[in-house]
Amino acid sequence: xxxxxxxxxxxxxxxxxxxxxxxxxxxxxxxxxxxxxxxxxxxxxxxxxxxxxxxxxxxxxxxxxxxxxxxxxxxxxxxxxxxxxxxxxxxxxxxxxxxxxxxxxxxxxxxxxxxxxxxxxxxxxxxxxxxxxxxxxxxxxxxxxxxxxxxxxxxxxxxxxxxxxxxxxxxxxxxxxxxxxxxxxxxxxxxxxxxxxxxxxxxxxxxxxxxxxxxxxxxxxxxxxxxxxxxxxxxxxxxxxxxxxxxxxxxxxxxx
Amino acid sequence: xxxxxxxxxxxxxxxxxxxxxxxxxxxxxxxxxxxxxxxxxxxxxxxxxxxxxxxxxxxxxxxxxxxxxxxxxxxxxxxxxxxxxxxxxxxxxxxxxxxxxxxxxxxxxxxxxxxxxxxxxxxxxxxxxxxxxxxxxxxxxxxxxxxxxxxxxxxxxxxxxxxxxxxxxxxxxxxxxxxxxxxxxxxxxxxxxxxxxxxxxxxxxxxxxxxxxxxxxxxxxxxxxxxxxxxxxxxxxxxxxxxxxxxxxxxxxxxxxxxxxxxxxxxxxxxxxxxxxxxxxxxxxxxxxxxxxxxxxxxxxxxxxxxxxxxxxx
Numbered sequence: 001x002x003x004x005x006x007x008x009x010x011x012x013x014x015x016x017x018x019x020x021x022x023x024x025x026x027x028x029x030x031x032x033x034x035x036x037x038x039x040x041x042x043x044x045x046x047x048x049x050x051x052x053x054x055x056x057x058x059x060x061x062x063x064x065x066x067x068x069x070x071x072x073x074x075x076x077x078x079x080x081x082x083x084x085x086x087x088x089x090x091x092x093x094x095x096x097x098x099x100x101x102x103x104x105x106x107x108x109x110x111x112x113x114x115x116x117x118x119x120x121x122x123x124x125x126x127x128x129x130x131x132x133x134x135x136x137x138x139x140x141x142x143x144x145x146x147x148x149x150x151x152x153x154x155x156x157x158x159x160x161x162x163x164x165x166x167x168x169x170x171x172x173x174x175x176x177x178x179x180x181x182x183x184x185x186x187x188x189x190x191x192x193x194x195x196x197x198x199x200x201x202x203x204x205x206x207x208x209x210x211x212x213x214x215x216x217x218x219x220x221x222x223x224x225x226x227x228x229x230x231x232x233x234x235x236x237x238x239x240x241x242x243x244x245x246x247x248x249x250x251x252x253x254x255x256x
Numbered sequence: 257x258x259x260x261x262x263x264x265x266x267x268x269x270x271x272x273x274x275x276x277x278x279x280x281x282x283x284x285x286x287x288x289x290x291x292x293x294x295x296x297x298x299x300x301x302x303x304x305x306x307x308x309x310x311x312x313x314x315x316x317x318x319x320x321x322x323x324x325x326x327x328x329x330x331x332x333x334x335x336x337x338x339x340x341x342x343x344x345x346x347x348x349x350x351x352x353x354x355x356x357x358x359x360x361x362x363x364x365x366x367x368x369x370x371x372x373x374x375x376x377x378x379x380x381x382x383x384x385x386x387x388x389x390x391x392x393x394x395x396x397x398x399x400x401x402x403x404x405x406x407x408x409x410x411x412x413x414x415x416x417x418x419x420x421x422x423x424x425x426x427x428x429x430x431x432x433x434x435x436x437x438x439x440x441x442x443x444x445x446x447x448x449x450x451x452x453x454x455x456x457x458x459x460x461x462x463x464x465x466x467x468x469x470x471x472x473x474x475x476x477x478x479x480x481x482x483x484x485x486x487x488x489x490x491x492x493x494x495x496x497x498x499x500x501x502x503x504x505x506x507x508x509x510x511x512x513x514x515x516x517x518x519x520x521x522x523x524x525x526x527x528x529x530x531x532x533x534x535x536x537x538x539x540x541x542x543x544x545x546x547x548x549x550x551x552x553x554x555x556x557x558x559x560x561x562x563x564x565x566x567x568x569x570x
Contacts, residue, residue, distance in 0.1 A: 007257060007282055007404055007434070009317055013325045016356050024355050031352065032343035033381065094339035097306065098397065101333040102356045104305045104322040254307040 021103065021112035026119060029086060038082060042124070045074040047131055054135040062139045065149040067132035072157060072219050075124045076164050081182055083117050083168020087250070088178040096255045106251045114169055121165040125158050152222045160218035167211075167239050173246025176253065208233045257282060258303065258405060258438055262312035265298050265460075272298050274460045275312070280438050280453075282404070285431045287451030288440040291546045295460040296440040297335065300409050303438075304333050316405055328357040331405045332398030337390040337413070342383030346373060346393050349382060350400060357401045367396040372422070387414030395426070406430060408439040412446045424450050444542045456545050463545040472538050476512040479533035481505075483526040491523035492516065508533060 029035050053070040054062050087110070090096045103109050136148075168185065175181040189211045196202040196210065207213045207230045214230040215238075217223070223231065258280040265273040273295040280286040290296050301307035303314045305322040313320065316331055324330055340349055350364045368378050371392040382390065391414050398406055406427070412420050427437050427450055441447045447454065454471060456464045464471055482488045485507055492499050497519070498510040506529065509516050513530050520527050 007317060009319060009324055009330060013329070015325045016358060020356065020358070024352050027355070028352055031345075031348050032341050034343055089341070093341045094336065095341050097333075097335045097339045098353060100306055101304050101331070101335075102328040102353060104324070104327060252308065255301065 015105070015108075016103065018108065018112065018115075021108060022115045022119070025086070025112045025116035029082075029116065029120065034085075038078075038085075042074060042078050042082075043127055045078075046071055046128055049074055050128075050131040050135050054139040062136060063148045064132055064136040065153060067136050068129060068149060068153070068157065069219050071128040071132045072160065075121075075128060075161060076216070079121055079124060079161060079165040080168030080171070080185055082120070083165040083170075084172040084175075084181040084185060085168075085178060086113050086117060087169055087172030087246070088176055088181050091176045092178045094256070100255060107247070110169075110173055110247065110250050114166060117165040117169050118162055121161040122158070124165075125161045128157075128161075129154070150222065153219060156223065157219040160215070163215070163235060163239060167235075167242070170239050170243035170246050173250045174242040175246075176249060209237050210234065211238055257318065258286075258314070258316055258407070258436060260299065260303065260312070260314045263299060263302050263309050263314060264311045265295070265302060265307065266310045271460050273302070273309075276457065276460075276462055277312075278455045278462065278465060280436050282436050283431055283434050284452045285427055285437040285439065285450050287447030287454045288438060288457065289444060289447055289454055289542065290440075290442065290457035290463075292442050294442075294457045294546065296442075296457060297409050299457070300335060300407055300438070300440060303407060304331070304335070306335065326357065326401075328353070328401040328403070330401070330403050331407060332401065332403040334394040334398045334406075334408045334411060336409065337387065337394035337411075340382045340390065340393065343381055345379055345381050346385065346389075347378040349393065350397055353397060354400055359401060363400060363402075367399055370399070370426075371396040388416060388419055391415055391419070395423070404435055406435060406437045406439070408437070410441055411439055412441060412443075420446070444539055448538060456542060458546040464541070468538060472541055475510055476515075477533040478509045478511055478513045478516045479529070479531050480507045480509060480513075480516050480520075480527065481529035482507075482520060483528065487523055488520055488525045491519050491525065495519055 030039060050067055050071045053067055057066060090099060099109060100106060171185045172178075172181050175184060192202075192206075192210050193212060196206045207227075211234060213234070214223070214227050215234045217227070218231065260276055260278050263273055263276045264271065276295070276299055278286075288296055288299070298307055302309045303316065303321060305320070316324065316327075321327060321331065344352075347364060347368065350367060351361060354361060354364050368374075373389065373392055373396065377385075377389060382393065385393065391411060395408075395411065398408065411423060415423060427439070431437050431452075439447065439450070448468065453467050454465070455462060456471075479502065480488070489499050489507060492507075492509050492511070495511075495515075497515070500508045502508050511519075513532055517527065517530060
């Protein structure tokens with residue numbers, strides 16, 4: 001080992017590049033036992049979903065748009081969970097001790113996790129689209145074949161995937177503990193739906209606030225201006241708000 | 257260079273750490289000593305930006321930790337060896353950090369070799385590691401960026417005697433090359449062999465600080481047993497030598513063994529045990545300062561294993 005000469009910090013020293021933080025976050029997502037099997041599991045379930053919907057809707061029903069819509073279902077459920085684990089895993093396994101002593105600017109760490117989740121959800125989108133295209137080509141006999149999907153639906157589907165995983169990251173940062181994070185993420189929309197069912201006045205604003213309404217229609221139909229506004233308000237409640245809380249907690253909480 | 261200035265951490269009304277100031281110079285090993293719950297970990301976490309002080313501040317190499325652009329290149333930190341992802345392999349744990357720091361994979365292998373984790377161990381998942389192996393992995397992690405400073409919380413935890421000896425050599429060598437080491441422990445005998453200086457913390461406050469000699473003074477201490485302790489005690493007092501009793505019934509005299517031997521000879525008292533008890537003095541000081549129940553058993557055992565010379569006069 002070298003002699004420890006300097007005892008000063010060189011003025012030209014730079015922080016590790018953000019791209020490196022993102023690369024390491026992506027690597028950390030898949031280099032553990034559970035992290036390795038989860039994406040493989042999601043891919044397998046997606047494949048099975050596409051095969052089943054291709055078989056069930058054999059013939060002209062099995063359009064690319066149809067298969068694509070169904071292929072997103074497993075990820076729409078699992079990407080938020082992965083997002084939660086991406087943040088909470090570190091706090092639960094206490095690897096924050098190592099991460100934050102290497103990157104003390106925790107805002108950069110959380111930003112890198114958000115960026116990594118975007119990369120991951122784009123990859124998931126590509127996988128879903130690829131499976132759908134293959135089986136629409138193999139099974140479908142609709143006029144136009146595999147080409148039967150609009151750019152708008154593809155774009156909305158991509159936005160759906162990206163926001164789904166970011167919502168998970170936001171929830172994770174706000175709660176910081178894996179199990180309660182996942183439970184709360186799954187429970188809150190259900191509680192909302194129950195409330196909306198019981199209280200009539202809540203039902204009418206459901207499209208503006210509930211995750212299960214307009215937002216989950218993103219891969220289904222081309223949205224109108226009003227529906228885009230509804231997606232916006234829904235994301236404010238489920239993404240922006242928890243992310244704001246998470247941004248504060250992630251950066252200021254003492255590490256144990 | 258590590259400097260803590262009036263670090264204070266409060267949880268509600270309770271102060272976990274109160275007005276803690278100390279500094280560690282290059283080329284030295286500082287032992288941060290105190291019973292469990294005294295505030296050692298909280299203080300170390302505040303130094304590394306992991307916990308936010310209620311008041312006070314600290315600098316490492318002249319800067320607050322959080323303002324060092326690439327801190328892993330300057331400060332090696334091991335707060336808790338158990339805090340690693342159980343499902344990640346040992347080498348991978350180091351490799352991801354190496355990537356962040358911007359050091360090569362060759363450095364990872366070099367550190368694994370240095371801490372004695374072979375290929376088989378490095379490819380195991382950390383969940384299968386013993387505490388001693390985790391401790392070694394943690395040390396490798398701290399050394400990865402070739403830092404000038406090491407901050408280690410209870411690094412000897414879980415190490416066997418051979419491991420402790422290895423760690424002692426490693427840290428002494430690190431300091432000899434000009435590095436600064438701050439390590440904590442709740443057991444005096446773990447640190448007194450490594451540390452040049454001791455900072456003793458108790459109840460969140462610094463109870464004493466200094467080199468071993470500064471802490472116990474250069475007062476010689478002798479542990480003695482005799483056939484007639486009562487007569488020996490009065491004889492020693494007649495020579496103006498302070499005498500007290502140890503926990504196990506021996507006498508502790510503030511004089512050298514030679515002086516005590518001569519007094520015993522002149523008083524005609526047969527000695528049964530005679531030995532220098534300077535280490536016991538430090539142990540006693542630590543015990544008194546910290547007043548901790550868990551220090552008591554070590555107190556007695558450390559007294560015994562220090563060069564006690566048994567001899568019988570006449």
